[in-house]
Amino acid sequence: MTKKARKSEVQKTRSALGAFILAFWISSLLVFCFPALAATPLAADVSNYRIDIDSGFNGTRIFLFGARNDSGDIIVVVRGPAKDYIVRKKEQIAGIWVNRERMKFFNVPDFYAIATSKNLSEIDAPALFKQLGIGQATLLAPAVIKSQSSAAEFQDAFLRNQLSRRLYVPEPNKVDFMGEMLFKTVIEFPDDIPPGNYTAEIYLVSNNEIVGMQSTPIKVVKSGLDAFLYAYAHQYPAFYGISAIIIALGVGWFTGRAFERI
Amino acid sequence: MNIYLPIAEMSVNVFLILGLGGITGILSGMFGVGGGFLMTPLLIFIGVPPAVSVSTVANQIIASSASGFLAHWRRGNVDFKMGLYLLAGGMAGSTLGVELFRWLKQIGYIDTFISLIYVTFLGIIGAMMAGESIRTILKISKKTAHHYKPLLAMRLPFKVEFPKSKLHISAIMPVVIGFFVGIMVSLMGIGGGFFLIPAMIYMLGMPTNVVIGTSLFQIIFITANVTFLQAITTQTVDIMLALFLLLGSVVGAQFGSRIGAKLPAEYLRALLAALVLGVAIKLAFGLFTPPSDIFSVSVME
Numbered sequence: 001m002t003k004k005a006r007k008s009e010v011q012k013t014r015s016a017l018g019a020f021i022l023a024f025w026i027s028s029l030l031v032f033c034f035p036a037l038a039a040t041p042l043a044a045d046v047s048n049y050r051i052d053i054d055s056g057f058n059g060t061r062i063f064l065f066g067a068r069n070d071s072g073d074i075i076v077v078v079r080g081p082a083k084d085y086i087v088r089k090k091e092q093i094a095g096i097w098v099n100r101e102r103m104k105f106f107n108v109p110d111f112y113a114i115a116t117s118k119n120l121s122e123i124d125a126p127a128l129f130k131q132l133g134i135g136q137a138t139l140l141a142p143a144v145i146k147s148q149s150s151a152a153e154f155q156d157a158f159l160r161n162q163l164s165r166r167l168y169v170p171e172p173n174k175v176d177f178m179g180e181m182l183f184k185t186v187i188e189f190p191d192d193i194p195p196g197n198y199t200a201e202i203y204l205v206s207n208n209e210i211v212g213m214q215s216t217p218i219k220v221v222k223s224g225l226d227a228f229l230y231a232y233a234h235q236y237p238a239f240y241g242i243s244a245i246i247i248a249l250g251v252g253w254f255t256g257r258a259f260e261r262i
Numbered sequence: 263m264n265i266y267l268p269i270a271e272m273s274v275n276v277f278l279i280l281g282l283g284g285i286t287g288i289l290s291g292m293f294g295v296g297g298g299f300l301m302t303p304l305l306i307f308i309g310v311p312p313a314v315s316v317s318t319v320a321n322q323i324i325a326s327s328a329s330g331f332l333a334h335w336r337r338g339n340v341d342f343k344m345g346l347y348l349l350a351g352g353m354a355g356s357t358l359g360v361e362l363f364r365w366l367k368q369i370g371y372i373d374t375f376i377s378l379i380y381v382t383f384l385g386i387i388g389a390m391m392a393g394e395s396i397r398t399i400l401k402i403s404k405k406t407a408h409h410y411k412p413l414l415a416m417r418l419p420f421k422v423e424f425p426k427s428k429l430h431i432s433a434i435m436p437v438v439i440g441f442f443v444g445i446m447v448s449l450m451g452i453g454g455g456f457f458l459i460p461a462m463i464y465m466l467g468m469p470t471n472v473v474i475g476t477s478l479f480q481i482i483f484i485t486a487n488v489t490f491l492q493a494i495t496t497q498t499v500d501i502m503l504a505l506f507l508l509l510g511s512v513v514g515a516q517f518g519s520r521i522g523a524k525l526p527a528e529y530l531r532a533l534l535a536a537l538v539l540g541v542a543i544k545l546a547f548g549l550f551t552p553p554s555d556i557f558s559v560s561v562m563e
Contacts, residue, residue: 229269
């Protein structure tokens, strides 16, 4: 327990150090290459491009730093791999609770975090938000609509599930400015984030228009023995199955022989 | 101390898993049953997905039945010929069962179905065992007949000689019994000794001394078949989970057989009956009480 705690502590220190170096790097970039920056309205980077999920993984955080060269608000959106979902509703039939009605949601990000320099309502660009998939209610477009009221119910259930697993953030996180140009924010990743390719999108929005945009990939990968077993089970299922049988037979035979003597 | 289960994709306490394995081991040592009927629901209770529970317990049963089989084989208590007929039906049944399982999982009924099938069968078997052991304890019935006449099996065609069991019965019977038990094994995550042993005694008329060894013999192959098919169709066999369950059950079985040797058989049977009924009641409760959230979300594959 203590060992694991220490390990995650080390990870956090390391990423904090990384973030510091990053901030230093960006500020020196700003100081020395100011004319070059003038050409790009926005520059940003993250403290980590890769998150390893090993057996001791307990969630992590990524620092995002950047600089703007224009006035405007910063919106940071981190999306996980898109997946298709099925939401089922239980009903009582003959006293027994059984799954009945269901609704499918296609191409919805598994992870979704947002951070803004101002409240979303203050930035107020609904058309833009819809186009970019920013905000929460706008994210889900149900593919099957039986009746409007039940569709909303299923959407709520889906959101509730993602929020309780901390895969979606309830409120946008804060993007802080350090002076006029530099900004930073933190993105939290819970312990059961799904592996896959994530993207961090950084927008500079001014007068309902995007004046600058940057996208950075973040890879979330399983690592260690768990990752090996998972990959083995999915890529070579027949060998995996045979191995499982051989291991069990081996253990059974061994214990059978061992207790024969006792 | 937690470990991450790579296939169940969740983090669990090591001692919880070892403890579950231990309890099952104690039971199998005490009563001579596999304990899958307790292991699978317990895994589901602690949050392991039903599909992973069923497949992984099947994997774990291979080991426990293999070690039990060795002991019976050494004493010559296995009717291999009968075992092969049971196995023929069992292979077909378990293959069909895995398909059925996959289909139920796909349409979202698997959880309810597993609970229902458990409540039904454990309820019936538990009640029958309870009745019988109470009668024995109260000495109401003094029936000690060990050899039942398999009336149906003797009338059906395709008669075959089974020298080890000293039987001359229809081959249809063991194949059909194996088939149904095979379906149960793949749907319930059990070894099937529960169904098989009474069926062998009452429906096939086998002598009790070869019943356990023969059933263990065929359970090894049926659970291996289920493990393999689940591994290739649903990828739900968790080797890590199976290993920790095994570690616990190996140790538990040693304690169990010592406890079992000290208790009189009829009290053992009554205890087992109480346990079986307890699991059935707990599962029935889950079926009829309103869930905390009537909505559930899953990723489509």
